[in-house]
Structure formats: structure tokens, C-alpha cells
Amino acid sequence: xxxxxxxxxxxxxxxxxxxxxxxxxxxxxxxxxxxxxxxxxxxxxxxxxxxxxxxxxxxxxxxxxxxxxxxxxxxxxxxxxxxxxxxxxxxxxxxxxxxxxxxxxxxxxxxxxxxxxxxxxxxxxxxxxxxxxxxxxxxxxxxxxxxxxxxxxxxxxxxxxxxxxxxxxxxxxxxxxxxxxxxxxxxxxxxxxxxxxxxxxxxxxxxxxxxxxxxxxxxxxxxxxxxxxxxxxxxxxxxxxxxxxxxxxxxxxxxxxxxxxxxxxxxxxxxxxxxxxxxxxxxxxxxxxxxxxxxxxxxxxxxxxxxxxxxxxxxxxxxxxxxxxxxxxxxxxxxxxxx
Amino acid sequence: xxxxxxxxxxxxxxxxxxxxxxxxxxxxxxxxxxxxxxxxxxxxxxxxxxxxxxxxxxxxxxxxxxxxxxxxxxxxxxxxxxxxxxxxxxxxxxxxxxxxxxxxxxxxxxxxxxxxxxxxxxxxxxxxxxxxxxxxxxxxxxxxxxxxxxxxxxxxxxxxxxxxxxxxxxxxxxxxxxxxxxxxxxxxxxxxxxxxxxxxxxxxxxxxxxxxxxxxxxxxxxxxxxxxxxxxxxxxxxxxxxxxxxxxxxxxxxxxxxxxxxxxxxxxxxxxxxxxxxxxxxxxxxxxxxxxxxxxxxxxxxxxxxxxxxxxxxxxxxxxxxxxxxxxxxxxxxxxxxx
DNA sequence: TTGTAGGCGTTATCAC
DNA sequence: GTGATAACGCCTACAA
Numbered sequence: 001x002x003x004x005x006x007x008x009x010x011x012x013x014x015x016x017x018x019x020x021x022x023x024x025x026x027x028x029x030x031x032x033x034x035x036x037x038x039x040x041x042x043x044x045x046x047x048x049x050x051x052x053x054x055x056x057x058x059x060x061x062x063x064x065x066x067x068x069x070x071x072x073x074x075x076x077x078x079x080x081x082x083x084x085x086x087x088x089x090x091x092x093x094x095x096x097x098x099x100x101x102x103x104x105x106x107x108x109x110x111x112x113x114x115x116x117x118x119x120x121x122x123x124x125x126x127x128x129x130x131x132x133x134x135x136x137x138x139x140x141x142x143x144x145x146x147x148x149x150x151x152x153x154x155x156x157x158x159x160x161x162x163x164x165x166x167x168x169x170x171x172x173x174x175x176x177x178x179x180x181x182x183x184x185x186x187x188x189x190x191x192x193x194x195x196x197x198x199x200x201x202x203x204x205x206x207x208x209x210x211x212x213x214x215x216x217x218x219x220x221x222x223x224x225x226x227x228x229x230x231x232x233x234x235x236x237x238x239x240x241x242x243x244x245x246x247x248x249x250x251x252x253x254x255x256x257x258x259x260x261x262x263x264x265x266x267x268x269x270x271x272x273x274x275x276x277x278x279x280x281x282x283x284x285x286x287x288x289x290x291x292x293x294x295x296x297x298x299x300x301x302x303x304x305x306x307x308x309x310x311x312x313x314x315x316x317x318x319x320x321x322x323x324x325x326x327x328x329x330x331x332x333x334x335x336x337x338x339x
Numbered sequence: 340x341x342x343x344x345x346x347x348x349x350x351x352x353x354x355x356x357x358x359x360x361x362x363x364x365x366x367x368x369x370x371x372x373x374x375x376x377x378x379x380x381x382x383x384x385x386x387x388x389x390x391x392x393x394x395x396x397x398x399x400x401x402x403x404x405x406x407x408x409x410x411x412x413x414x415x416x417x418x419x420x421x422x423x424x425x426x427x428x429x430x431x432x433x434x435x436x437x438x439x440x441x442x443x444x445x446x447x448x449x450x451x452x453x454x455x456x457x458x459x460x461x462x463x464x465x466x467x468x469x470x471x472x473x474x475x476x477x478x479x480x481x482x483x484x485x486x487x488x489x490x491x492x493x494x495x496x497x498x499x500x501x502x503x504x505x506x507x508x509x510x511x512x513x514x515x516x517x518x519x520x521x522x523x524x525x526x527x528x529x530x531x532x533x534x535x536x537x538x539x540x541x542x543x544x545x546x547x548x549x550x551x552x553x554x555x556x557x558x559x560x561x562x563x564x565x566x567x568x569x570x571x572x573x574x575x576x577x578x579x580x581x582x583x584x585x586x587x588x589x590x591x592x593x594x595x596x597x598x599x600x601x602x603x604x605x606x607x608x609x610x611x612x613x614x615x616x617x618x619x620x621x622x623x624x625x626x627x628x629x630x631x632x633x634x635x636x637x638x639x640x641x642x643x644x645x646x647x648x649x650x651x652x653x654x655x656x657x658x659x660x661x662x663x664x665x666x667x668x669x670x671x672x673x674x675x676x677x678x
Numbered sequence: 679t680t681g682t683a684g685g686c687g688t689t690a691t692c693a694c
Numbered sequence: 695g696t697g698a699t700a701a702c703g704c705c706t707a708c709a710a
Contacts, residue, residue, distance in 0.1 A: 001451050001476075003687060014697040019689060029695060049452030050398070051687035053389045054702045063435075085438045094449065096402075097436035099424040110433060112340050113388030113703090137340075223622045250623060253592065257625050283562045284589060286596050342703060353681045358705060365706095368679060390703035393686050452687090
């Protein structure tokens with residue numbers, strides 16, 4: 001790991017010149033450029049990220065905050081991360097994942113050195129201390145998901161309203177009129193107030209009302225057991241239910257098995273539509289689930305693009321990107337049949 | 340974000356003194372320490388990580404490389420990451436996840452600046468270019484998992500041999516003699532040659548032989564479909580199978596359903612033992628699976644400890660830590676019944 | 679116990 | 695087109 005100094009000496013030029021060719025900051029005559037590049041190659045020069053960061057106040061590093069570690073990184077989150085990393089790389093940035101707690105303390109510590117040029121925040125809650133901290137510290141950021149009042153903040157997010165609406169349209173088109181919704185039970189957890197569930201429930205209720213239908217909503221505990229319990233509660237509220245939308249991948253199997261245990265067949269008696277899911281998750285169940293796939297891939301790329309645009313161009317406009325899930329019909333949804 | 344300089348001025352001391360109290364590098368009289376700390380508090384001083392890194396050639400950052408992004412981060416990997424992050428934090432380090440590709444190129448770029456003091460490598464393959472690169476660059480690292488010849492390298496890993504042995508003991512103790520193994524089919528993928536599957540298969544075969552039993556091994560494709568297919572293949576090889584060990588969480592449900600479709604009941608006809616799994620994964624199936632839980636939590640902590648020990652004490656000894664999975668008996672394993 | 683001053687490896691502003 | 699040369703913010707002998 002040679003330094004610029006060493007390269008400069010070997011190339012017989014000044015250290016400044018080396019810097020110019022490394023960064024393309026200024027015009028350098030083909031001759032000296034040649035000398036410098038071969039010197040770099042000979043010495044195996046690698047620009048020192050830390051020194052560069054100190055001098056230029058930019059690292060070309062993007063930090064992706066995720067309170068990970070509390071629940072598993074689902075396949076949609078992974079899609080998001082991976083496409084974000086890819087896009088960042090294309091744009092000349094590096095993406096690192098920061099397993100920061102939900103609190104904002106140790107976050108401060110790292111950002112204060114300018115270790116990252118910008119920050120992506122995942123798993124945003126309706127009111128999120130991290131966001132507040134970022135605003136306070138004046139660090140360029142972009143959130144995936146929205147706080148309760150996101151109008152003044154840059155974000156990309158799933159368009160839950162449209163997603164639910166499309167889902168209801170689809171199910172209604174199949175003749176379903178008694179439709180239930182299963183969402184995750186996050187009361188009392190650190191994820192209480194988490195946006196998606198709230199937005200989905202709200203959209204579901206209003207969408208059903210608008211259709212003159214009665215919304216049946218159930219909160220679902222963890223894992224398969226939670227799903228089975230949800231099935232029981234759903235049937236308790238409406239024994240004649242013919243369709244269920246569920247936004248909780250790890251409980252979907254339990255839901256199916258709960259319905260089956262109750263003597264109902266999926267999809268013949270009850271259709272199931274998994275929301276904010278993926279083909280991969282859908283394939284894990286039998287029958288293969290019809291899903292509304294989370295646009296994790298697109299959002300990841302868009303998030304990075306928006307953030308980098310802000311960084312590179314200094315553009316100050318606030319990106320507000322909303323993408324709905326896209327319907328993928330498989331084997332768990334069929335035409336409604338009265339019971 | 341005040342600088343040390345500013346703090347020094349406000350406290351009426353030299354910048355060096357501030358540095359001493361910040362780092363505890365030297366003794367400082369209670370009086371001046373007091374002045375400095377209040378000055379820091381007043382100004383909201385935050386140590387600049389980048390500057391510190393440049394001057395001291397250490398960042399107190401640990402990079403965790405994972406080729407993530409190719410398959411989802413399972414719950415055991417997550418356990419690992421989260422406990423590693425926690426332990427790092429306790430030891431005064433920060434853990435960042437680096438979604439580096441399997442290749443070693445962009446890895447070089449970041450490490451060359453000394454951005455991370457040390458590196459943890461996950462998902463190590465039998466022969467791994469990243470490891471080679473790290474050795475070449477002389478970056479302190481520790482791998483989770485082993486290359487094919489790890490004797491000269493520091494690692495922590497699951498003890499697959501013991502795990503399989505214990506699993507076989509347990510099943511044999513229940514009277515099972517016709518036991519199958521399902522492992523992931525990684526041929527031709529970038530994970531081909533990946534250690535765990537190879538080690539597990541090897542241990543299984545030799546363990547069965549030693550018991551004078553006939554090993555039945557099946558490679559399993561992705562998702563539930565793969566599991567069903569695996570069930571078919573297993574029964575094809577031995578229709579009288581009474582137990583199956585499976586190391587592939589996302590296909591376990593498919594395995595169960597495949598066996599069920601074949602008219603076999605789990606666990607009455609066939610016991611199932613999920614290896615390198617977790618209670619969480621086990622609960623996602625019906626019946627709840629007996630599992631051999633991956634020691635992800637312990638390994639995460641140990642990995643960080645070992646790496647930090649090497650960093651802080653300059654200790655040069657090579658940690659070779661092996662931990663077996665621990666058996667958790669649930670509802671999918673019962674006494675063998677002849678068919 | 680505290681202060682002085684010379685780096686750490688780049689970037690960037692001026693001159694030339 | 696190139697080359698000095700201050701920063702960047704902190705660490706750390708070495709002095710005092």
C-alpha cells in the first residue's frame with residue numbers, strides 16, 4: 001500500500017499531480033498521466049479512504065441503518081438491500097449496513113466524523129428518533145418508509161394504499177365480499193407504531209367501507225402459531241369469510257393450516273392473498289400463494305439514486321417515491337364460493 | 340460538532356489534554372478533567388472518527404463481510420450478526436456489515452485505507468478468494484466457517500461432526516435405524532464447495548457406517564418444492580425410512596408435506612430432525628420441529644472476542660473455536676416404528 | 679500533570 | 695499543466 005508521496009517520487013512529479021490524475025480533478029498532460037499511472041501500477045497504489053475522507057469531507061460511503069437484529073431480514077428487505085448495494089456501486093459509492101439500535105446514540109458517534117456521506121434508514125417508525133437525530137445533525141438521508149408526517153422528509157416507500165386497493169379490486173373481481181385482513185401484532189414492541197401495518201389496516205377499512213363491505217381485521221402473533229390463532233379469530237368474527245389478505249409472511253402457513261383444521265379448504269373455501277410478500281415466500285406454502293410482491297428491488301435502486309442525486313448535485317428537492325406491490329396470481333386465490 | 344480545538348479553548352487547556360481525557364491515554368488532574376468534560380458537554384463534542392483513524396491508524400471498526408444478497412439472511416445468521424454487533428459494542432468497537440461480493444476486489448479498496456481494524460468473514464467457502472486476499476493484505480481477520488485447509492487460519496465455526504454425531508445418537512436412541520439426510524443442493528452455484536454441507540454429509544455417511552447403518556443422502560433444491568422432491572427421492576432410495584435429518588430450513592415444510600402426501604405421518608411414521616436450525620424456524624412448521632439449534636449467538640460473541648483480542652493484545656495465536664448445535668426436542672421426533 | 683509540535687495521507691487553493 | 699503548501703481533526707512522542 002504505497003502512498004501518493006511514494007508514487008509522486010517514482011513518477012518524478014509532485015504529489016499534487018498524482019492527486020489530479022487519481023481524481024481527474026484537473027487536466028494533466030498525457031505524458032505525465034502516463035508516468036503517474038504506471039508508477040501507481042508498479043507500486044500497487046490504493047487511495048487511502050480515511051485520509052481522503054478527512055481532507056475532502058466525503059467518503060463515498062452510504063450507510064444503511066437497520067434495526068436489524070430484532071426480527072429477521074425478510075426476503076423483501078434483502079431484495080432492497082441487495083439492489084441498493086448494486087446501484088450504489090454503479091454510482092461509485094459503497095453501501096455499508098449499520099446495525100444501529102433503534103436508539104440514535106451510537107449513530108451520532110459515527111456520523112459525526114463524516115464517515116458516511118449519506119444515510120438510508122430502514123424500518124422507519126411513525127415517529128422515529130433516528131430520523132430526528134439525522135435532521136438535527138444535518139446529515140443527508142433518505143428513509144425507506146415514512147414517519148407519521150413525512151411531507152417534509154425525503155423518502156421512498158411502498159404504496160400501501162394502492163396495494164390494498166388493487167388487492168381488494170382483484171378479490172372483489174373474483175366475487176369475494178367477505179374479506180378479512182391479517183396484520184402483524186406489534187403492540188408493545190419497539191415496532192409499535194410502525195407504518196406499514198397501520199397504513200394497510202387503514203386502507204383496508206376504508207376500502208371495504210367504500211365498497212359497502214364489512215372489514216374484518218385481526219392482529220397476528222408470531223410464527224405459525226400466530227397464524228393459526230388468526231384463522232380462529234377470523235372465523236369467529238365472520239364464519240362465512242371467503243378471502244383473506246395477510247401481511248405477515250411467517251404466519252401465512254399457520255393461517256392456511258388453521259383454516260384447514262377448521263374444515264375449510266384453501267383456496268376452494270377461502271382464498272388467500274399475501275401482501276408485501278414475494279414469489280419466494282409464496283412458494284414456501286402449499287398451495288403456492290398468490291402474492292402482491294413488494295417492490296423491494298426497485299425501491300432499493302431508487303432510494304440510492306435519490307440520495308446520491310442529493311449528494312452529488314446538492315439538489316434540495318425532496319423525493320417522495322411510492323411504489324405499489326405487484327400482483328402475482330398463483331394457486332391460493334379463486335372465484336368466491338358461497339358457504 | 341465541535342472540534343477538540345474548540346473544546347480546548349473553551350476549557351482553557353491544550354488540545355493534547357483534551358485528547359488525553361477523551362481517550363484516557365494519560366492521567367489528568369480531576370480539576371482539568373472536570374473543566375474539559377463540561378466544555379465537551381457544552382459544545383456537544385463528538386470525536387471525529389475519521390481524523391482519529393488517520394492519526395492513530397485504528398478506527399475501532401470491525402467489518403463483517405457477507406456475500407449476503409445471494410440468499411436470504413436466515414435466523415441463525417441473524418443471531419450471529421446481532422450478537423457479534425452487541426459484543427463488539429461492549430468491547431468498544433463498531434460492527435458494520437459489508438455486502439461485499441464473493442470477489443475480493445472492492446474489498447481491497449476499502450481495507451487499504453485502514454477503514455476497518457479487523458474483518459469477520461461469513462459464509463466462507465472451502466476455497467475462498469476473500470480469505471486469500473486478506474492474508475495477502477495482512478489484515479487481521481477471523482472467519483466464520485472454514486476453508487478446506489483452515490489449520491493456519493483463525494476461525495470459529497459450527498462443529499458439524501459433533502452435531503451430526505449427537506443427532507444420530509439421539510435418533511438411534513429412539514430406535515431409528517433407517518435414517519436419511521437432506522442437504523442443500525449447491526452444485527454449480529457460487530456456494531459450491533461450501534463447507535457445512537460437505538462436512539455434514541461426510542460426517543453423516545461415516546457416522547452411519549460406523550453404526551453399521553446405510554446412509555441415504557439426498558440433495559435438495561430450493562424452497563418447499565425442493566423439499567417435496569427430496570421426500571420423493573428419499574422414499575425412492577429407502578421406502579422404509581423412519582427418520583430424516585435435514586439441514587435446509589426453507590425446504591423442511593416441503594419435506595413434511597411430501598412425506599404426508601406419500602401417506603406417511605410425521606412424526607408417527609417418519610421423525611424429522613432439523614439441523615443447524617432454530618426454535619423459531621422449527622415453530623414455523625406443523626408439527627413443531629425438533630431441531631438442533633445453531634449456536635449463532637455464542638459464535639457471534641466469540642468471533643468478535645477472538646478478533647478483538649488479536650487486535651488489542653496483538654496476540655498472534657490462532658483461535659480455532661468449534662461449537663456444536665444443541666438439541667431441542669419438540670414434536671417431530673418420536674420412537675421409531677417399523678413399517 | 680500539561681503543553682508543544684510534528685505527523686497521518688489527501689485534497690484543494692494558489693502561485694508559477 | 696505543475697508544484698508548493700496550507701488545511702482536515704486528532705494522536706503522541708517529547709518537553710516543560
